Amino acid sequence: MTWIRRIGPSRPEVEPAGRPQARGRALKGVLPAVVAVALGALTVGLAPTAGAAPVATGSATARTAVSAAEASTLDDLAQAKGRYFGSATDNPELSDAAYTSILGSEFGQITPGNSMKWDTIEPSQGQFNYTKGDAVVSFAKEHGQAVRGHNLVWHNQLPSWVSSLPSSQVQAAMENHITNEATHYKGQVFAWDVVNEPFNDDGTYRTDAFYNAMGKDYIADAFRTAHAADPDAKLYINDYNIEGQGSKADAMYALVSELVADGVPIDGVGFQGHLAVQYGFPYNMQANMQRFADLGLDVSITELDVRMQLPADATKVASQNSYYKQAVDACLGISRCVGITIWDYTDKYSWVPGTFNGEGSACPWDENLQTKEAYDTLYTELGGTTDPGDPGDPGDPGSGALKVQYKNADSAVDDSAIRPTLQLVNTGSSTVDLTDVTVRYWFTADSAAGSFGAWCDYAAVGCASVKPSVQTMAGAVLGADHYLEVSFSSGSLAPGSSTGDIQLRVSKGDWSSFDESDDYSHGSNTTYQDAPEIGTYIGGAVVYGTEP
Template sequence: MPSLLQFLPSPTKRAPMGALPLLLVAALAFAGPQPAAAAGPPAAAAPVVTSTTAASMTLDALAEAHGRYFGSATDNPELSDAAYTATLGSEFGQITPGNSMKWDTIEPQQGQFNFAKGDAVVDFAQQHGQSIHAHNLVWHSQLPSWVSALPTGQVRAAMENHITTEAGHYKGEVYAWDVVNEPFNDDGTYRTDAFYNAMGTAYIGDALRTAHAADPGAELYINDYNIEGSGAKADAMYRLVSQLKADGVPIDGVGFQTHLAVQYGFPSGMRANLQRFADLGLDVAVTELDVRVQLPADAAKSATQSDYYRQVVEACLGVARCVGITVWDYTDKYSWVPSTFPGQGSACLYDENLQPKAAYDAVRAALGGGSGGGDDGGGGGTGNSALLVQYRNNDQNATDNQIKPGLRLVNTGGGAVDLSTVTLRYWFTADDPGGSPAATFDTWCDYAVIGCGTVTHRVAAASGSPAGADHYLEVGFSSGSLAAGASTGDIQLRLNKTGWTAFDESDDYSRTTGASYADAPRITAYLGGALAYGIEP
């Protein structure tokens, strides 16, 4: 992705605290792989999570079911907004202070420290049982002019004193520190700031050692932007942390800021990139997530934005050592984007009126929570019902001549649903030589708890042939009613091409390899023709 320019308020946050349990999911495996417990705070006893309870769970609770946290950045002016703090304190399990712990706030004059703003954020988090990913100790930006004016021979002592004093002040109160923020230029070269000019690359290891001495219990991170996918900057970060590990420098994780924009492509190979850092024995975290659009926003931009949010969540869920995701403030009301990128905005999960958007629903669905009530499509519920689709793979052979999805529809809402108004879509590719979109299919219902006689099924070509989904199996119901809290039970379906040629299901949009039922946000449900659950490809 092109450079995100010089981030003005771009801080860095991270991981969860001991107050947050790592849930042991019983009865339901949520969408995405179930990772090993992430390193970090001690786990608490976990409640049993079911499909019905998932619909009312917060983003953080859904993330905890995967052994992750879901957090938000915040800043001091927002803390006086009661409507804002009501959601901040309930929906999210982790807080990153946007500006209140940066050098120009904490030590504006040499040797004169003011912790009032940082303390206010920590107090809020502690009152709401949230962890703090503290941000940040060493950064080229928002740096008081006195630091850059120091003779080079005095910079190291000033840096070490700042880190020791600030990290020592918050010792035992924060889960993690962004010790060094944004050390690289976009081409992978080091930034020539006051610290690099005085000490070369040695300033990074020195900063980490000093932070560890001041707060031995905190997780220590390096954080940067434009390292989410493959490229020169990501490779430079990989070389740096590999060398730090080899040298025995205390480092626990890498933060991937993930400031995205719909006019640019999604970061190439994000999951694989996160995994290679994790393979070094490091935690990884998405620390400053937002997805901006060129204003005015419209339905197409909103759909792309939702898809980007979904892909980020799925990338984190796919890496066992990805400890969590933090959005760079949750609402457009307090987003940093419009002032930094003129003509762009609408980057957050909630709009300026603190109402959840389609992107919020996309995140919920990716975490296995179904619809969250966004107001502009992408999985919003309808009426007093909340549909949720579950799936299991009844045929693990991805290259034979049949596709055999098992489906189950759950009504997590408070009222009955007329099944004759509901349709489901399982998205797949025909895989005919030449990619023929005109392939014909036979479809079957092999078994259904509610009776195959009430289940309708057909295959249709997908509009635009999106990746992994040039066709879909559409399932409907000729009659029946699904009560509040009820499930259709098992529906075993099968399809083949009339020529009985083979499929390659390995890249099909809706397919997973799960052999037991789990929430399936890539299988969409429609109520009266309107999308009610899931994310279309």
């Protein structure tokens, strides 16, 4: 049959309106060492940080663990936080040497875009062809990468013979396909997207061949069949437009809750993450993903990209950077979020232009395999520092230097207060006089407020020495038209020490609500993380952070 080169990441239809869907650094790719090749269990990355879930287990190869200080790639940084960072790929791309050089060095996990789907694996009933899937697995083994199997049951890219079967024969065909494919790749993939996209956007079930024959019970049957074929693989259900709270996410939550209660062997939920700057960022993404984790399941972002209407401009790029930042923050804020996969790393091979007319520029690398600002955003959000001389560089470690860390003390993004909690950390070797220090947290007022109130609710150094105020920016930019400025009337910070908690609050004079979801400095993490979107100044000169 004709090979469908890039039909896309399980997304044939266009999202309805209103739903979410250069300054690059030189590539820091260092080919990772392969420290284990196993036919049994695999651990990807290093042991998780305190409170984090195990990264991923299954079968493939393990990558060398590194500390954040040693990190040179996105996956290195993710490993240091107990997670993986991966990319989708496809067979035609594997002949592009420049492309595979980056694919094999920057990422710890890869997902085949098309070569494990039903129309490729079993184009005719009972005739299985694993050539293309095996090529992706072989590449991963050569480069010490884990493979996510994608996918076993999906309504799309389904051979016509399946839909033509009498209803009484569909279950046997489905079980045979799952058993054959999962058995073939047993010990070679760490996870499977067992069922892909079972819901319509309104939360109703798709009426495909499987649902028509078995009702929703096909889902539980698919998981049980996959588990019987490969008991060590992590088994996921995967869908788009479930990243934020809404009817589709609620339907998925109800289904998954039922599967867990019934003892179905499901291990995780995949949130695809196909976003678009012309739509709002998914509402309460972290809180939404957390409720699935609270069921005892792993969660992961499986197909992340952020597209825009072309041509790109500074405003769209800034929104794209913000969306990538918020998605990473959502994962890092959930201990059971095991990793992030982007849906191919480069615009050169992105599925977006061929699916969404007039849209593109969705990936962190451009068509020439050069990194974009989105790459820098991912790099810094995962804990990396920018090159010396960049505004985000924390300074010469031989002198007094500061960085700011942030955690969100308010899960609501649409109430009448902004409540950031900050701490300053002296990363240098000499004492810093806090009276020379100011910190800026950038946000948008959203509507005319007239005035603002700013308070210190608690500070380990004493609120009496903390002076918060709200300042208006000379010119509004995407994500910021005001900033909360914090200065100090007394105190000093010794090398290696921190201020401890500084709990702040901003409200409008009319007490109307903020929309913090697109604010430049806003993050969803509820534990302290480095915050390069919050500026730190000594004597008026920036020493940490990048201004909007």
